[in-house]
Amino acid sequence: MTPRTRRRAGWAVLLVAALVCGLGAWSYGQARGDRSLSYAKARDTALADGRRHLATLNSLDGENAKRVDDGLRAWLDSSTGPLHDQLERTRKADAKSLTTAGDTARGKVTSAALTALDERTGTAELIATVDVAVTPRTGAPGTQRKRFGATLARTADGWKVKALTAIGTGGGR
Amino acid sequence: MNSTATDAAEVADATDVTDASDPTDATAEKDAPAAPDAPGEPGEPDVSDGVDVSRRRWPRVLGALLAVALIATGGALYAEGRQLRDTPATANLALTDAEATTRVTGDVSSALGKIFSYGPGATAATRAAAKEILAGKALQQYAALFGQVERQSADQKLTLTTEVVRAGVTRLTGSSAHLLVFLDQVYERRGRAPTTASAQLTVVAELREGRWWIVEIGST
Numbered sequence: 001m002t003p004r005t006r007r008r009a010g011w012a013v014l015l016v017a018a019l020v021c022g023l024g025a026w027s028y029g030q031a032r033g034d035r036s037l038s039y040a041k042a043r044d045t046a047l048a049d050g051r052r053h054l055a056t057l058n059s060l061d062g063e064n065a066k067r068v069d070d071g072l073r074a075w076l077d078s079s080t081g082p083l084h085d086q087l088e089r090t091r092k093a094d095a096k097s098l099t100t101a102g103d104t105a106r107g108k109v110t111s112a113a114l115t116a117l118d119e120r121t122g123t124a125e126l127i128a129t130v131d132v133a134v135t136p137r138t139g140a141p142g143t144q145r146k147r148f149g150a151t152l153a154r155t156a157d158g159w160k161v162k163a164l165t166a167i168g169t170g171g172g173r
Numbered sequence: 174m175n176s177t178a179t180d181a182a183e184v185a186d187a188t189d190v191t192d193a194s195d196p197t198d199a200t201a202e203k204d205a206p207a208a209p210d211a212p213g214e215p216g217e218p219d220v221s222d223g224v225d226v227s228r229r230r231w232p233r234v235l236g237a238l239l240a241v242a243l244i245a246t247g248g249a250l251y252a253e254g255r256q257l258r259d260t261p262a263t264a265n266l267a268l269t270d271a272e273a274t275t276r277v278t279g280d281v282s283s284a285l286g287k288i289f290s291y292g293p294g295a296t297a298a299t300r301a302a303a304k305e306i307l308a309g310k311a312l313q314q315y316a317a318l319f320g321q322v323e324r325q326s327a328d329q330k331l332t333l334t335t336e337v338v339r340a341g342v343t344r345l346t347g348s349s350a351h352l353l354v355f356l357d358q359v360y361e362r363r364g365r366a367p368t369t370a371s372a373q374l375t376v377v378a379e380l381r382e383g384r385w386w387i388v389e390i391g392s393t
Binding site: 016025027028037044110116126 | 233240247357
């Protein structure tokens, strides 16, 4: 190998290395800038967060005042915007009536789907069926099947429930 | 060497030798700067060769390091991008493909409205519609159920109207879709006030020959 060919080989290696780096950067940039990718991830995150919060909002341990208070705090943590404000307003009255009633409810989301997602404004619409197992202080436990429409909003702490509507018969829309 | 030469010159200056010694002094001074050169000259190729080798080695080492760094960076970026892309999220086209999502939601909603709506004497039309909408397991389930429904409808003069209230796609690929559908069903018996019931179904649909067919219906 003459020094000249060696030098050329060196440059070639460097060029290939630069190309490899460039391709890697391009591929990463493509993935990073892929709108549908970030949209798909936002959708899955919103759905997972929404399911979790909906279960929380349908659960309450009415055993004693402290547990009711914990439950109400969890409701506040799961909500944002108008729903949060409303829950905060009625918190004292809710705590009183729920403690008096003493019923325990455990919500489980059986199925959920997003019907809309706006990544730009950070809002999503969710529909879900929830089985609520209610154990009254007196009387036999039972399960209620409920269906909900929820509006989710993106917060610094993940997606939270902004509005929640029970979709009853007839008045669903 | 240089310092000793200047020292010598200084010494020569300090001794303040006579003019006669000047020429020697001059020569000494002339020689002095030359002195380091003289022994250096034969050694020069040696020294400059050493510089040359290190000068030639440095770019090579730098180049190799740069190449390794570039390749490593490229590889890392590629892997990172791959990881970003390779998630279950991307395989699911629900909402990301807005057009397909709207279409399957609309098709399945209107299909469910058709197959779960009937009146006495009009069950044949519903049954015929079902054959155009349902396939596989869903068709079998429906056929088993509908025999009962037909008798009931005829006996009790029962009319059922089903309307989809909400529908969402949970999972969508190029050829299959999973949906959650909320229905309102109005039962009307002749001579009685209509009653409304709510139902919620999970539906699996498949795209065959450009049409969405319902292949599975389940309750949530």
